[in-house]
Amino acid sequence: MAMLRLAMHSLWNRRVTAFLTVLTIAVSVCLLLGVEKIRNDARANFANTIAGTDLIVGARSGSIQLLLYSVFRIGNATNNVSWESYQHFANHRSVAWTIPLSLGDSHRGYRVLGTDHNYFQHYKFANERPLSFAQGQAFDDIFEAVLGAEVAKALNYSLGQEIIINHGLGKVGITQHKDKPFVVSGILAPTGTPVDQTIHVSLQGIEAIHIGWQNGMPMRNLKITADQVRQLELQPKTITAFMVGLDSKLATFRVQRDVNDYRAEPLLAVLPGVALQELWGLMSIAERALLIIAVFVVISGLIGMLTMLLASLNERRREMAILRSVGARPIHIFSLLVSEAGLLTILGAGLGVALLYSLLLIAQPLLESQVGLYIDITMLSSYDLQLIGFIIGAGFIIGLIPALRAYRQSLADGMTIRI
Amino acid sequence: MTERIAPVITAEHLTFAYPGKSQHVLDIPHLQINAAERVFIKGASGSGKSTLLSLLAGVLVPTSGVINILGQPLNQMRSRQRDHFRADHIGFIFQMFNLIPYLSVIDNVILPCHFSKQRQSKACTQHSVHQEAQRLLRHLGLDDDQLHHRRVTELSIGQQQRVAAARALIGAPEIIIADEPTSSLDADARASFLQLLFAECAAAQSTLLFVSHDASLESLFPRSLALHDLNQAGTH
Ligand SMILES: Nc1ncnc2c1ncn2[C@@H]1O[C@H](COP(=O)(O)OP(=O)(O)OP(=O)(O)O)[C@@H](O)[C@H]1O
Ligand SMILES: [Mg+2]
Numbered sequence: 267m268a269m270l271r272l273a274m275h276s277l278w279n280r281r282v283t284a285f286l287t288v289l290t291i292a293v294s295v296c297l298l299l300g301v302e303k304i305r306n307d308a309r310a311n312f313a314n315t316i317a318g319t320d321l322i323v324g325a326r327s328g329s330i331q332l333l334l335y336s337v338f339r340i341g342n343a344t345n346n347v348s349w350e351s352y353q354h355f356a357n358h359r360s361v362a363w364t365i366p367l368s369l370g371d372s373h374r375g376y377r378v379l380g381t382d383h384n385y386f387q388h389y390k391f392a393n394e395r396p397l398s399f400a401q402g403q404a405f406d407d408i409f410e411a412v413l414g415a416e417v418a419k420a421l422n423y424s425l426g427q428e429i430i431i432n433h434g435l436g437k438v439g440i441t442q443h444k445d446k447p448f449v450v451s452g453i454l455a456p457t458g459t460p461v462d463q464t465i466h467v468s469l470q471g472i473e474a475i476h477i478g479w480q481n482g483m484p485m486r487n488l489k490i491t492a493d494q495v496r497q498l499e500l501q502p503k504t505i506t507a508f509m510v511g512l513d514s515k516l517a518t519f520r521v522q523r524d525v526n527d528y529r530a531e532p533l534l535a536v537l538p539g540v541a542l543q544e545l546w547g548l549m550s551i552a553e554r555a556l557l558i559i560a561v562f563v564v565i566s567g568l569i570g571m572l573t574m575l576l577a578s579l580n581e582r583r584r585e586m587a588i589l590r591s592v593g594a595r596p597i598h599i600f601s602l603l604v605s606e607a608g609l610l611t612i613l614g615a616g617l618g619v620a621l622l623y624s625l626l627l628i629a630q631p632l633l634e635s636q637v638g639l640y641i642d643i644t645m646l647s648s649y650d651l652q653l654i655g656f657i658i659g660a661g662f663i664i665g666l667i668p669a670l671r672a673y674r675q676s677l678a679d680g681m682t683i684r685i
Numbered sequence: 686m687t688e689r690i691a692p693v694i695t696a697e698h699l700t701f702a703y704p705g706k707s708q709h710v711l712d713i714p715h716l717q718i719n720a721a722e723r724v725f726i727k728g729a730s731g732s733g734k735s736t737l738l739s740l741l742a743g744v745l746v747p748t749s750g751v752i753n754i755l756g757q758p759l760n761q762m763r764s765r766q767r768d769h770f771r772a773d774h775i776g777f778i779f780q781m782f783n784l785i786p787y788l789s790v791i792d793n794v795i796l797p798c799h800f801s802k803q804r805q806s807k808a809c810t811q812h813s814v815h816q817e818a819q820r821l822l823r824h825l826g827l828d829d830d831q832l833h834h835r836r837v838t839e840l841s842i843g844q845q846q847r848v849a850a851a852r853a854l855i856g857a858p859e860i861i862i863a864d865e866p867t868s869s870l871d872a873d874a875r876a877s878f879l880q881l882l883f884a885e886c887a888a889a890q891s892t893l894l895f896v897s898h899d900a901s902l903e904s905l906f907p908r909s910l911a912l913h914d915l916n917q918a919g920t921h
Binding site: 276278279584589590591595598 | 765771772773782783784786788796797801804
């Protein structure tokens, strides 16, 4: 105990260097915990994007590509699925429900998804949570749209707002479907998934905005008003992909095989869980690299502390000799230095945690709005505490190096004071 | 032996050479110092005065011979035991820079009590360790109480040496070893420092071993030892 008090005084006496050392450790601890937090939250976010869907079906391509465009709304499908094929599998005897997905248009940078009411009924995320409406209800009319929570928030839209949908995915499309505005009929509650960044309309709505267009350009002499559109039969000929829910999970592989062996059209069915794993496997390289960097930063922080303690030893030989002369045994000298290292790491870890939470508080809204990554600010997990414990342990262990040196020095020097 | 006063330090056939050196620094056939004696030890620079003090304090171990301190065979103790023994029974004052720079005056004085239960309990027989430290400081001429909580680096060398003396004296160790404690003081400060030290040693019944080059101090001590008389190393 006496040595701990001495260690505190001694560090206070060298408070500038001590503070810098604590700061280095704090930054490294903050980085490590931060990286871990983002890693875990990203993984959780990721795994939470889709639940309750047994298969995702699209045109034959890669399973990750299919997952990316159908669930994450990233990239584009190379091919579509014909309406006939969709109907074929929607009526498959093992299939309980299907959700058609039609992508390719956008509104001010947000993807527009054509689908049907099954989407609001069967799409699940996280722990089988269904979608719920914060305001309004599902689209009823061809020209009604349902906004994801973030779209509504970012664009400051409310119910009844008229929106114009771009053909294609540009942020400010030249080719706007200005003649046929959509009205917001509902806004979904936040989900922390790509649903939040999506504008949902009916399949017929998607068809409707493409009437009077050819090869992506409006046809000059054909003008059809919204009311005229309502009279038309708007059966889509193709969709981009569809989600499948089965009566029994046992049928999953059989239905998957049926899809993959479907003769009329080359299709691909993937299990979302498997595809998510595959995708995460790709990302985990970057994620692991980040972790390794963070670990190295922690190591360099601890080496910085080692340098500081070792550098101070020589100028402290006199102090050690004085301590010996007043009755301190070599073991006391040893524990003085270990205490100093321990104190520095504990303070560093404490400051690091404080730093982490301050940064999280600042970054949380930014990450959510910019990257769509929802970071939950929670208490330190037992894993975090384990990491911190490990770092503090490492600090004490590193403290053994100067402590051993001081121990040997003080055994050799005794009380003879040399400068 | 019919001596009334028990010997505090006895050494017989004591030889010492630094490790790896063949030549003996010390070869002392016999040395005895009694309780409450004040002994002046003189000798040329490099003659082995500090070495002798280190041997008597158990910091160094004799190459051969016997050292008894307070009736205990120091040369047979293990290093841990010697450390304990030193902490309990010996107070030190060095030439200069005796103090831990990052502790206050008071904290420096009570430092030995952290390492020795015996000195701790002796220091607080009448009052707290703090009060005992303040009492000693006052007796040694540092009567400004504000000074006691200052950083030691703000003190003059003479004041620092008095703090060091208070630290050596706290908990009334049986033996006070002073290795040239006055060589950085001027003549006036030297004399007054010695007087205060004597008074406190007398009050605590401590034996004082005092090393110095300064022959002018010799007359103040009842007993004086010249190392070159004592030491036979190098004489043959
Ligand atoms: N650690 C050491 N290793 C080897 N030799 C040493 C060591 N310390 C001292 N000596 C040698 O031992 C001899 C006695 O040294 P010591 O320090 O005891 O002298 P001293 O009488 O105290 O001198 P001074 O009056 O200058 O302090 C000297 O010749 C010195 O060179
Ligand atoms: Mg000397």
